[in-house]
Amino acid sequence: MERMNMVTKLNQEQNAKKCVYTVDEIRMMLGIGKNEAYRLTHSKDFPAIRIGNRIVIPKEAFHQWLNGSS
Secondary structure, three states: OHHHHHHHHHHHHHHHHOOEEEHHHHHHHHOOOHHHHHHHHOOOOOOOEEEOOEEEEEHHHHHHHHOOOO
16 A cells, blocks of 8 residues: 555656646546547647657646637
8 A cells, every 4th residue: 555655646746747738638637538639639729749649738838728828
């Protein structure tokens, strides 16, 4: 049980340091499906960045977009 708590804490610390979200993280935050999340990343005003085969969303830009400030 102690090891599990350490792993959970490490994951939380790593997530706090990340400067981007994944498509799956965005999907869960917005409560939308996988297909809709990927459609969103291809829309003109959404702040998604393609890095190789990955799509990432900068945290600050996402929150600005979400608040309508982009």
